[in-house]
Amino acid sequence: MAWEEWEQLKAQAADRHSTPMRLNQYPADQGGGGGSTRGDLVAKHQDLEAVGKAAHDLFDDFTTYSGHARAASEAASGGLKGDGFALGGALEHVTQRWSEQTRTLLDACAHISNHLRYTRNQHAADESYIAGAVSSIATLDEGFDDRKEH
Secondary structure, rough: OOOHHHHHHHHHOOOOOOOOOOOOOOOOOOOOOOOOOOOOOOOOOHHHHHHHHHHHHHHHHHHHHHHHHHHHHHHHHHHHHHHOOOOOHHHHHHHHHHHHHHHHHHHHHHHHHHHHHHHHHHHHHHHHHHHHHHHHHHHHHHHHHHHHHH
């Protein structure tokens, strides 16, 4: 194939596909009803509650099961070391690292659960405050309208 023929084929292909270049992005309106037209992440109350519950459940379950694993590993490492096996010291090292990583995971689960609980309570308090403020404004407006009629 000659160079000129290649250039001609490229030009023909470009003519058939004359769509201008577009950037990958969300369309302006996703119809989510969340008030934002930018395609922002939306998390509903039920979703956040499910994440918080999962974090709490993982915290509870992992505390129990990791405690059993730690105790069994410590007993095994102690027995092996007592019998003169080098594996006992290695297992003891693994058990110590396991305990450190367990604390890190449990701290993260507690943080997630507590933060979502705090957020839920704060939003409820904000909603209550806003409802009271709107109600008091409506009451003031009604009183103002009554004074104008007299």
